[in-house]
Amino acid sequence: MxxxxxxxxxxxxxxxxxxxxxxxxxxxxxxxxTVRKGRVLPQQQEYLNRAKDQVLEIAGHRLQTYRWPGTKETVLLVHGWESNSFRWRNLIGFLQEANYDIVAFDAPGHGYSSGKNLHLPLYGQCIRKVIETYDPKYLVGHSLGGMAILYTEYNWPNKNVEKIVTIGSPSEFHEIxxxxxxxxxxxxxxxxxxxxxxxxxxxxxxxHFSSSKFVADNHKKGLLFHDELDVLAPFHASEKVHARWKGSRFVRTKGLGHSMHQPEINEQIVAFLEE
Structure with missing residues (x-):
């Protein structure tokens, strides 16, 4: 069926x-x-409920935000398609050990946020709203979340954002x-x-919905992860973005999959933020 x-x-x-x-x-x-999955599952509720912060309103949507407080700089985590903020639980543990202030939110149609649909321009508006609210210094995005971060930086560059990390992110919308x-x-x-x-x-x-175009004039520091065997977002996507992004560093892996929850990935993200 x-x-x-x-x-x-x-x-x-x-x-x-x-x-x-x-x-x-x-x-x-x-x-x-149309978003068909990504709502909070029973086994995810306790973890996310403990960290609930504000509910932000943007473009007719109510966005659920989460915060894990720390004394260092604020890191904003942006999840991918049909996911939610629970997907960051492993990285959050590493960031907490390093005492970062951590913020995440559920996109429209995902997690605890309202709505049934999501597209890149809407996601960009939401990210912009969260950035204006929490003033993060670092942005980390997985899959569509990474593409949405680069779209946001292209349309509404924020001078306080210094570093960006993308994980298994697509680049060319025409390929999608x-x-x-x-x-x-x-x-x-x-x-x-x-x-x-x-x-x-x-x-x-x-x-023009293209991450490789979005980063052409981006002079911030970037770290891109992509697995050669990624079946959901093509490996060449990050290769193309890296080629156009002068301030980026590219880490290619093989066999880690699309989600990349592994400790070695999280350790490299923290190390990059601390440079």
Whole structure:
């Protein structure tokens, strides 16, 4: 059923586009941005409930934030697609040992935050709001969270942010969209309508949603992690970002997967922040 259902969506979009390409694009975007998992699970509740901080309002959403206080600089942690702030539990332990002030939040549609949909411009607005509220010096993002951080820095650079870490993050939105088209099997008529809808709604050509473009003029220090065998975000994504980001350092791994919760990764992140 999991294989059949996406194809049914694709056939529906193809049919709808014969009558209205814009409606087909709107429906395709709605399905694309719908969050299907990532809410707080029972085994995650106790850990997150102890750290609940403010609820911030932005773009019609209520964002749940978390804080693990420390006496050193503030580090903001930004999770990926269909995840939540619990995914940072291992890194948080290392940061607490180093006595950093740690902040995280659940994106719209994730964790305890409101909503059912998430897209990159919305995530960027949320990150900007959290940065303005907590004034972090360091940003760490996993997967889509890393891409969203770079998008935020590109659109609303913050002079107080000094270092950025991304972990297994995608780079080119057009590659994500190509995968979406392949998964659902919709035709190029729908694809072009989707691209036109994105330009009309967000003012960006699809190919400008690109981390490698976002970092072209970024002069802050960066640390990028990516596993060669990552099946969710292509390894070449971070290679491309590193090539354009003059202040970045690239750590390639093999066999650590997409999540990268391993102690050796967390130790390197803390070491980078302390340089």
């Amino acid at each position: 999991n294989k059949i259902t996406p194809k049914l969506y694709g056939k529906y979009f193809n049919l709808l586009a014969l009558f209205s390409k814009k409606k087909a694009a709107q429906k395709a975007f709605e399905v694309f941005s 969209l190509d995968h979406y088209q392949e998964l659902l099997g919709f035709n190029d008529r729908v694809l072009k309508a989707f691209e036109a809808y994105g330009l009309e709604r967000f003012g960006f050509d699809i190919r």
